[in-house]
Amino acid sequence: MAHGTSPARPWLRNTASSLPQEEQKPAQRPAPSAPKSWQTDAAAPVVTDRDTANALRDQLAARAEQAGVPLKTDAPVLTENADLHLVTDSGHIIRKIREVDGKITFMVPPGVESVSLVSRITYLDETAGLTQKGRSPHGVLVGEITFFEAGRTRPITDHLKTEGLSGWGRVQDKARWTQGKAALPLAHRRPRAIGMLAVQLRATGEYDITPTAERISPIRA
Template sequence: MTDDPDFHLMDERGRRIRKARTHGRKSIFMVPGDVDFVWLVSRLCIPREPSEGEQSKRGVLVGGVTFFDSRRSRNLTEHLAKAPLEGWDHVLGEGCRWTSGHARLPLTKRDSYAQGVLSIEILSNETYSLE
């Protein structure tokens, strides 16, 4: 068991994108310009206090997500929608959502093919399995 969720991204071609840095609860990633969506990948944990209807195992609890490209920044909120999304658990209602350990995050239309910066707020503080 470990406190490290081994949180990283995977692009649509299967390339691993490691964190560039961490700032408080925010994980910062440099995203290549040719990437339209990423997978949020982590180890799995068993919830300390599971709610009714939650999965028995889950990844990380994601709060705010911001994408910065060459011309602007924008908050990405699709993961907070009530609609089912691949790799996401149900929305908790507090502006956050658990992943299943492998969750798809669209980056929306990009302004250019320049490298972008993705900031993902991780709210969970769980113990993760090394398996």
């Protein structure tokens, strides 16, 4: 043995060279699995149509009755108060100053050229405990809108004429449903003038104000 040579090094080299080739391969990550989808990989089919939802509800209710399990359902707390108010682009909330014969009036500060009509929302079958994918929320049905400022009165009709106006549903009988937060341009404001905005409510809904975090909402896959 030569002076200064470690006897372990040739042994390590010989041992490594005698290992099978598959044991010397570097570790490899497993191949990623294919993406999964609700349509092909879910434990149960994803359905959102009303007929199927009703059938499942009836089946579960029948099984519970056969098993002697009492059905417990808490009736939702409903209100017809839409809590309609305005919100400016800067986030300032404007409450109504009066409501007479279905017309709600708001005082709009100078310089505010657009607002949002904000209210509670409801869904077509929400109070019946059903859910349906794709339903749009309904806030309030708005008819005529009038703006008073500096001794002048002018109608606002953008909500009836502009099809893609944010937060609005379809037009029906010279009125249009909001969807909870509906944009309303005012424009052409007089400098330093306070405006009065009158909104005609043609209809409201029954709004669920049950104080719980487990409120029913539309199913989303």
